[in-house]
Amino acid sequence: MPSEKSEQGRSVNQRVTIREVAAKAEVALSSVSRALSGHPDVSDEMRKRVKDVADELGYEPNHVAQSLRSGVTRTIGFVIRDINNPMFALLARSCEQELRRNGYSMILVNSDRNIENENRNFSLLRRRRVDGIIASLVSEDSPYIKKNLAGPRCPIVLLDREVKGINASAVLADHAAGVHQAVTQLIKAGHRQIAFVTGSNNVYPTRNRLQGFTKAFEDANLKVQPDLMAIGGFDADYALSHARILLHRNPAPTAILAGGHGALMGISRALKEKNLTMGKEIAFIALDQLPYLEVFSDNISTVYRDTEAIGREAAILILEGIEGEKPRVSVIETQFIERASSQGSI
Amino acid sequence: MPSEKSEQGRSVNQRVTIREVAAKAEVALSSVSRALSGHPDVSDEMRKRVKDVADELGYEPNHVAQSLRSGVTRTIGFVIRDINNPMFALLARSCEQELRRNGYSMILVNSDRNIENENRNFSLLRRRRVDGIIASLVSEDSPYIKKNLAGPRCPIVLLDREVKGINASAVLADHAAGVHQAVTQLIKAGHRQIAFVTGSNNVYPTRNRLQGFTKAFEDANLKVQPDLMAIGGFDADYALSHARILLHRNPAPTAILAGGHGALMGISRALKEKNLTMGKEIAFIALDQLPYLEVFSDNISTVYRDTEAIGREAAILILEGIEGEKPRVSVIETQFIERASSQGSI
DNA sequence: CTCTTAACTGGAAACGTTTGCTATAGGCAA
DNA sequence: TTGCCTATAGCAAACGTTTCCAGTTAAGAG
Structure with missing residues (x-):
């Protein structure tokens, strides 16, 4: 049984109310409210008087009551x-x-x-x-x-x-634009086996990225390879298992796009398992501005968006x-x- | 002038209240309140009746009003x-x-x-x-x-x-314990020029880390070198400028401890400037569990705490x-x- | 000097709940 | 039958504000 609590739990939280300010300043409740809320219909003298008393008493308006009354x-x-x-x-x-x-x-x-x-x-x-x-x-x-x-x-x-x-x-x-740029660049550099790991396509970013991806291939008169696309989950486990499969494929992907944080986590683990280094044996692009990338791996290519x-x-x-x-x-x-x-x- | 707003801004936000539930269920306000809040003095029949009506109307209690009344x-x-x-x-x-x-x-x-x-x-x-x-x-x-x-x-x-x-x-x-372990380990490995970059010592973590640091030296019958300690700021800029100074010192530090996120940022930049790699030319220990460390640099020694x-x-x-x-x-x-x-x- | 108006101020009714108190009804014991 | 108790239900008063409306006062106009 907590002993320092007063007999009515409520009274612990008792704070000075607008009523006490009004009493001490010898004005009406409504005047205090107006004076403090910056209402125009208040004389300078009244405003000063109320503010002084409010400060003196350490009055802090009850935002809960304000919300209830004002509806905001x-x-x-x-x-x-x-x-x-x-x-x-x-x-x-x-x-x-x-x-x-x-x-x-x-x-x-x-x-x-x-x-x-x-x-x-x-x-x-x-x-x-x-x-x-x-x-x-x-x-x-x-x-x-x-x-x-x-x-x-x-x-x-x-x-x-x-x-x-x-x-x-x-x-x-506008993910599509950045992805388009990225993939076009890869294609120009000679990449053909470009893998893509990203979340399920029941959300906009995946669909949108996919558009950019596909369009880059079309623009280069190439066909995307469906079995290089792992679309279905944003979590690291999904990405890990699919990245493993992708890396064992023959021919192996020469480049890989990671759609978001989870994909990045999973893929980086899969690469590590195979002793592959991003940018060395395999090209790697992250499709997000992930804060830790800026910090530690300043060599990772990304599709940047200003989060x-x-x-x-x-x-x-x-x-x-x-x-x-x-x-x-x-x-x-x-x-x-x-x-x-x-x-x-x- | 927004046209889809009704004439009284208020009415846009009108939701179903406990009063309407009471009316529709033909019971008193208080009964609705008790029925929904799990009060014991309510018959099963009443509770069911009220709950049905509440669901039907999509009643969602106004938490603001609840707070005002209950004081919580x-x-x-x-x-x-x-x-x-x-x-x-x-x-x-x-x-x-x-x-x-x-x-x-x-x-x-x-x-x-x-x-x-x-x-x-x-x-x-x-x-x-x-x-x-x-x-x-x-x-x-x-x-x-x-x-x-x-x-x-x-x-x-x-x-x-x-x-x-x-x-x-x-x-x-208990920063001191982890820092003590870390520094003791460094000393055992032969390090003597151990630098320490951390925040100002008007806060507990700095003071506490410092205790661990000093004690490790004392336990090894060594003296700490004050000019290897950069204590004064948690931000990256502070750490960067001081890390530069430390790295130009003669003899140069062979190990460096980074107290927190800012220090880590600054130091890693300073190291990069001098083309030094953590763990290669210089030993490096981070004094925090920083989430991105787990992710990208799985080779960084840290004083871990379970954040x-x-x-x-x-x-x-x-x-x-x-x-x-x-x-x-x-x-x-x-x-x-x-x-x-x-x-x-x- | 009176009337009108402007500039404030005060009173009181909300806002949507919870909760103490009172009332009713039925059950049970005397 | 009477009285008491228990279980429920209802009434109404809060909670601390804002804001509408109605006063009051003083100033300015006629």
């Missing part, structure tokens, strides 16, 4: 598909910065690549009456998607997802939505950045 | 010193998981290594009436520290910080605090993990 929480929910992916840390961070600059806080929830969790997350955020939701969905066709996106009570911004039949804003990266710009853009779109503007889609460019790892043995 | 927000604030440090992503993640398992959400705010921001963050969280605050402080002696920690209205857990005169819980890593355990432990301590238990300090072990990079040329 100044909070944005951020549903993150997989917080293991370090890219999301970057994304969430830049987004949070932009939101905070506009007076909003962020509640971050993680779905752990699970659709049920994702659904619960949406519900949780709705109950908390967030003013908007930024979401990186697990997939584009979950059974809950209509419920969570279609009749939304609050503006929604999707990250790198295309969902038909709903009117939400979205930030999409922080995506976060900022998401914040801007959600704020627009709150202002009542129509949803819109914003596209972020990508760019192939050539470094040592895409050389290979050719 | 089921929200924890997480004040993060520097969200650039990838370790914190790991930390926040494991912490959030543990909190969520207990029905809590997390609001994450970033201080960007700035004391003013930090102070504002505490205020923001207090206004939001969070039930507890987990904080990774910028320093241990900011002018606001008393205000924010001393007379706390809510339980507080500090991460790797020791602040005197307040009664908050804390999770501390996820720290996050979980922080969650547990804050929940204890909410339950009314006394604050306490929890210590997490560290351990030297020897890999190739700590070999050097000796």
